[in-house]
Amino acid sequence: MGSKPDVPSFQAMILEGHEFQREIGTHVLKMCGASEVIEAATGTEAIAFLETRSEPLDIMVCDLNMPGMDGLEFLRHIGLRRSGVSVILASGMDADIIRAAEMMARSYGVKIIGTVQKPLSEGKLLPLILMHFGQSLIPPRARAKAMPVEDIRAAIAKRQFEPFFQPKVHMHNCQIAGVEALMRWRHPTLGLIQPGSFIPVMEANNLISEVTFSLVEQALTACSQWRREGLDTTVAVNLSVDSLRDTTLPDKLSNMVASAGLHPESFTIEVTETVAITDLGHSLETLARLRMRGFGLSFDDYGTGFSSMQQLTRMPFSEIKIDQVFVTGAARQDVLQALLGTIITMAKRLRLRSVAEGVETEQDWQVVARLGCDVAQGNFIGKPMPANELVTWYHNWMGTHQSVAGE
Ligand code: G
Ligand code: G
Ligand code: MN
Numbered sequence: 001m002g003s004k005p006d007v008p009s010f011q012a013m014i015l016e017g018h019e020f021q022r023e024i025g026t027h028v029l030k031m032c033g034a035s036e037v038i039e040a041a042t043g044t045e046a047i048a049f050l051e052t053r054s055e056p057l058d059i060m061v062c063d064l065n066m067p068g069m070d071g072l073e074f075l076r077h078i079g080l081r082r083s084g085v086s087v088i089l090a091s092g093m094d095a096d097i098i099r100a101a102e103m104m105a106r107s108y109g110v111k112i113i114g115t116v117q118k119p120l121s122e123g124k125l126l127p128l129i130l131m132h133f134g135q136s137l138i139p140p141r142a143r144a145k146a147m148p149v150e151d152i153r154a155a156i157a158k159r160q161f162e163p164f165f166q167p168k169v170h171m172h173n174c175q176i177a178g179v180e181a182l183m184r185w186r187h188p189t190l191g192l193i194q195p196g197s198f199i200p201v202m203e204a205n206n207l208i209s210e211v212t213f214s215l216v217e218q219a220l221t222a223c224s225q226w227r228r229e230g231l232d233t234t235v236a237v238n239l240s241v242d243s244l245r246d247t248t249l250p251d252k253l254s255n256m257v258a259s260a261g262l263h264p265e266s267f268t269i270e271v272t273e274t275v276a277i278t279d280l281g282h283s284l285e286t287l288a289r290l291r292m293r294g295f296g297l298s299f300d301d302y303g304t305g306f307s308s309m310q311q312l313t314r315m316p317f318s319e320i321k322i323d324q325v326f327v328t329g330a331a332r333q334d335v336l337q338a339l340l341g342t343i344i345t346m347a348k349r350l351r352l353r354s355v356a357e358g359v360e361t362e363q364d365w366q367v368v369a370r371l372g373c374d375v376a377q378g379n380f381i382g383k384p385m386p387a388n389e390l391v392t393w394y395h396n397w398m399g400t401h402q403s404v405a406g407e
Pocket of ligand 3: 180238270300
């Protein structure tokens with residue numbers, strides 16, 4: 001089985017009492033790029049093997065509940081013997097037991113990469129392994145099927161692209177903190193099409209700037225309309241690299257915002273790191289000018305790039321949006337909580353507003369709230385929706401979820 005191109009080749013061990021589970025573990029580790037997987041059925045067997053080896057193993061996956069020497073005893077042994085292996089704990093047990101085992105192992109000096117629930121899968125192990133090797137945490141997002149460029153051109157002429165809006169709320173009081181405009185194609189026969197199928201095509205064919213201006217126009221119109229209906233909020237739009245290359249963009253946006261009777265403070269621009277560092281000179285000029293004019297500037301998908309932290313220090317951001325890979329399901333993964341804590345603390349130090357993306361459940365909410373995140377966005381709060389549904393959403397949300405605030 002070939003190793004993954006983005007994971008260095010590594011040697012692994014699986015310590016697991018059940019033969020079938022052990023085979024699954026071996027298979028999954030190879031899928032994740034292990035060049036060699038040593039199997040051990042008991043702690044005694046694993047220790048005997050480790051003693052015969054001069055080079056430390058890179059990674060081992062260790063079950064906690066085994067006959068004979070249990071996982072806790074085994075971890076104590078390898079800690080005291082300074083075996084140097086990094087461990088992923090695998091267990092079907094309750095999260096608090098796993099957490100206790102993790103703390104115990106750390107106190108013996110064992111490096112714990114993270115914990116996973118059994119059964120093992122590539123999806124669970126790979127993010128931990130990538131992180132261990134200091135690489136991006138994100139499994140590449142599934143590529144959507146691209147729509148033909150001619151269909152897209154025709155649809156632009158027919159004005160079939162429109163923004164949906166996903167709300168963001170302040171975690172301390174649940175009040176609305178803004179909405180993000182997300183492009184949708186209202187296709188006459190195929191229904192609603194997601195951006196993954198047309199944005200990359202637009203970007204590759206010089207169409208994105210034109211469509212983005214139309215989207216901004218529609219978003220501003222919606223924003224004024226909500227205000228008339230008593231909902232005072234701000235709106236954010238995602239910009240591609242093409243738009244940032246245009247150093248007159250701040251002027252154009254200023255005019256559009258003013259024509260809608262709004263202030264730049266009510267409008268935020270979201271850019272990803274890739275966008276911000278492509279054509280750095282022009283991008284920095286545009287971004288700095290946007291901030292000078294009073295627009296909000298958001299660092300989108302924070303944490304998934306290669307040098308996120310460095311970019312933070314050179315770009316004039318006002319907000320960071322923590323990517324959903326760190327947020328969704330964080331309650332079940334200590335490693336994600338640790339990363340979230342670090343990002344949120346850093347945002348506070350830099351006086352940036354922190355926004356957690358991908359808050360899907362109340363558990364996700366509780367985790368990011370406890371870590372001191374300012375704002376949350378995600379399906380738990382509200383999915384992207386058409387402009388005319390936002391006010392109704394707002395009343396429902398304030399009516400039903402105010403109680404989760406501040407917990
Ligand atoms: O809306 P989701 O709902 O599926 O959006 C998927 C991706 O498409 C996100 O990464 C989002 O940033 C991007 N996206 C959505 N709308 C726009 C847009 O108007 N312009 C650009 N450049 N990207 C967008
Ligand atoms: O611009 P950005 O890449 O951050 O776009 C956000 C994307 O995340 C959009 O595709 C949006 O539909 C999606 N999204 C928003 N909230 C959630 C959520 O709670 N869960 C998941 N899986 N996706 C979400
Ligand atoms: Mn975004």
